[in-house]
Amino acid sequence: MDITREHIDELNAIVKVAISKDDYSDKVATVLNDYRKKANIPGFRKGHVPLGLVKKQYGKAVLVDEVNKLLQDALDKYLTEEKLDVLGNPLPKAQEGFDWDAENFSFEFELGLAPDFEVNLKGKKAITSYQIVADDKMLDEQIERIQKQYGKLISKDTVEEGDEITGTFTSEEKEIENKATFSLDKIKGKRNLNKFTGAKAGDVLELKSKSLFQDDHDLMHFLKVSHDEVHDLDITVNFTIEEINKREPAELNQELFDKLFPAGTVNSEEELRARIKEDAEKQFEQQADQKLLNDVTEYLVENTKFDLPAEFLKKWIQQTGEDPLTEDQASEEYEKSEKGLRYQLIEGKIIRDNELQVTFDELKDFAKEFIKIQMAQFGQTDPSEEELDSIAARILSNQDEIKRLSEQLMSKKLLSLYKEKTNLKTKEVTYEDFVKEVYQ
Template sequence: MQITTNKIDSANAKINAAITRSTIDANVEKIAGQLSKEAKIAGFRKGKVPVSAVKKQYGERLVQDAEAQVLRDLLDAGLKEMAIAADTLIGEPQIAKFDKNENGIDVEVVIAMRPAIELGDYTAMVPEVSKPAIDDAAITARIEELATAQAPLVNVDEDRALVNGDTALIDFEGFVDGEAFEGGKAENFALRLGSGQFIPGFEDQVIGMKKDEEKTIDVTFPENYGGAKLAGKPAQFKIKVNAIQMKEAVALDDELAKKMLPGDENATLETLKEKVKEQLQSEAMSTLYNDELKPNLMETFVSAFTIDLPEFIVEQEMDMALNKKAREMSESEIEELRNDAEKVKTMRETFRDDACRAVKATFIVDALAKAENVIVNEQELMQTIYFEAMQMGQDPAAVYKHYQESGYLPAIQMAMIEDRVLSKLLNDKIKEA
């Protein structure tokens, strides 16, 4: 067997070989000999089966096993010649060529490896992070918002018009083409103005009405309205305001603090302000991290590092992007692609840059995670998926199984690792406001 190796770069290598017929035949004899000691074939005692009987019984399977063994031997020899450790391989080696001929088989094996990445002083690329300053006005506004949400509704006795934020107790009945429709009538319905509970235009026309006032308003149901009979239809609503309510005013004092911080008998308004400030700061930091700092830092790393990318991993990423695009296309667009292979090739090529960036980012995150000793184990992965599923009101076990069967778990795990690595690097550069 003649072997030619080519270590293209730190991420890609090829092994070419001309496997002779005699090599395959020798493997067939060896495997048949081993089977003759173990196989059960009618008419022969175990361990006494002739090799000829084994060959007759297993035929083509022996040849397939012999070829598979030759490929394993070829891979081992090629890796040894190129000094490539088996644990650096990514995925299974790809058989790019397997041409049988009368002399044997011409083979080409494509190998992908974890690329070498020189991180250098990567922490120098991480910017300093300033904690957002939270002013007193923002703290007071949040406390008022929280207090108002818990405050009871009280009737407004003064003679005034409804304003945004009020709750109107109304009777209403809706009509389409002059006919009342099912579900379009209610009495003493509590409508908080500005909540967006009703179709567009309804609440806007209730604002300004007074207690005991009646009027008919015109609205149009949205085209995507749930009820097909009403979608896109103009409608009239007869409305009567029975009462106007608003949230009871709440004093911002120590008593409020004790109510909002149960379990802390010594809570004061200042204590509450500190807790709210911490919450606002945490929210602001989360927004800053997720919307700006993390994406920018990842882009900095991707631009700064030059690494070799496993070609077939990039190709797989391009295929996934193409398949995703196809799922978003119409039947006529897909039919057009079926009849134009060159157009499919051109479209697929448009995903190359993004695919290279995604693959590059994955290897950079992997290297940074090792450097920073960041890991996400299987239990943490499962807990995260279960928690998010429960928040969405879904069956956690079913969601996890779906991700598992669809092969999404590694991608979710890598996303979690990326989040932790970037957060850790940024946290190390935080300075107080």
Template structure:
């Protein structure tokens, strides 16, 4: 077998494969023998069908299959061994091979080559890095959430914001009387704080137990069918028939009293001995929030590195004809119109992919199994942190991360996250960072 590669231009090449009978004959004979051993034909015992008959019936199809398998195997080896920087897959050119009569075959493939380019980064290159500010209000909110876990609930006589009300809800007619056959809900529970309409919310200010108030649930909750259906105990499609006023007789007012900031709470949230007073507790909470923000900042930093490096490299040359054929091959069901509409965007993504590969290679970034395992734990830890769970036992993290590693898609995503994490760290030491303090609100606006 002979395989050769001839460059057509800087970004495309012609790969030629010449296959002789000696290259494939042993494979073909072995497959035909296997078929003979298993063949069941009338008039012959199993395994005793004459080889000549087997060859006449199966010879051509076996030859086609074995030549194709051999060619794919050897072409793959050639591309790997010769480090051909190919994009996509080889595109077969039309062949005049006749498998009925020929013994030697020649096949040709169009190859799209990755464009060559240079890219070096140093402290002469400046990229923005956004430091998201952790405010006292954020820390207050997080601390409040923790104290609410140990809260107690008291029955009170007068309503204040965030209190929960329980009572009799009754639909009224146009004259303000209880509507005959109307909706009535005993033990209806609601929190006026979550009403969307301020005027309706104000009706409950200072209300006391046994007070009867009149309000409009539809207006109060801005015609949200799901919320109204839950409150009125109706199906969502029935809500539209009950848009009028309701009376609400308050039977009970419940107030949540947050728990105290105790050593027990500090240990429960952070781990034993990590904080000994409120000041230390708040400092640890602030640090945890900052850690969560750091990954967001790194993500934005890599996006800015992408924009910066793509501008520095400029527009790369691609074999457009071949690239469109490859794209069409991968999106047959979507057709040429899809390819034409999305081609430039796909080149943009491909350009960044090639740049990222070069940066990864230049920084000798490798992904080990331990990196994947650690990233799975960090991803799990981050998920728990979203719910305010900072002190998660290692055993629990281990169990959750093991489940994540069982899914191939999850592993692929974790590998990519490891690469991007290591790349961000490497880039932060190579380029000059233009640090910019920013609020979380303004930071999030950049992604809208």
């Protein structure tokens, strides 16, 4: 067997594989002899079928199969030994007049080669790294919500501002009949609020669904209609009041503190505010980190210039998909995936240049931290090491979970690298300002 390579340019090459009869004849003979022993052909006892008859029936198929196996193994080995960084997979070139009846064969494959490039993490233009703080306004609102959530309900006869109402929405037109509980601060507009104010249990209010609630998602929930339907919903609904309650806020005392956190860990309103601030800012840090990761990714893709073997990749997409594609469809798919491919190459280069890797011990520790967070959400705040080890072992026995956690851990390592080596400017903002600036 002889393998040669011809470079068309820096990104494209042709590999030629020459296979002679000596390379495959023994393997073909072995398979045919095995067929001969097992073949059931009318007129012959099993194991006594003439070899010539077996060759006539199965010889061509066995030859093709064995040569293709030999070809694939040789190509894979060659790419590994030559350390060729290829994109996609080798594509066989069509050869006119190819003859499987010949003794010697020659095959050609097109290769798309990964480009050689450098990544400059520290660009001239600084990337914003947001530091989101929980301001006094947010802390006040959060404490007010906690006091309401843990407060007492006091039954009332007449609806007033700030009350909590339970009743049933009905509409014959849309076949709606749904019981709901909500506070009046969810109602939108003075006209709607005036219909509720002064009403009593048993009263039936006629309401317009359009602009009834501050948030359309509340309307979807309280009327039990679909997400697609709710945004254009403009009907009359009846609301029968069943209960009227005023929620008396819970006192900021030790009893409340111990309901919110492990007993004795928070002992004053000041400590409560500090704890809420700490917990909120930890959550904000995750959002800020994701924003930074996205922005650095965008920066690297835009500022790391290199060419790709575009025509090869379009052809590869066209030929290797589940369904056959036209040239135009393949070009469209390539345009969609090009940015992602560029970042994969850039990320791979960064990982190699900075010798980033994920060890099994790191993965196990990362899984245990993830498990702790999950368990804490269900009130299990102090699991034993033995319990964590057992759950982690079960998770890491699943290859899909290993892949998912490995990707998350590598993203964490990349983020740390970016924080250390990229040109960043820190911007302190409240969460409200962060949302306005980033998402609006």
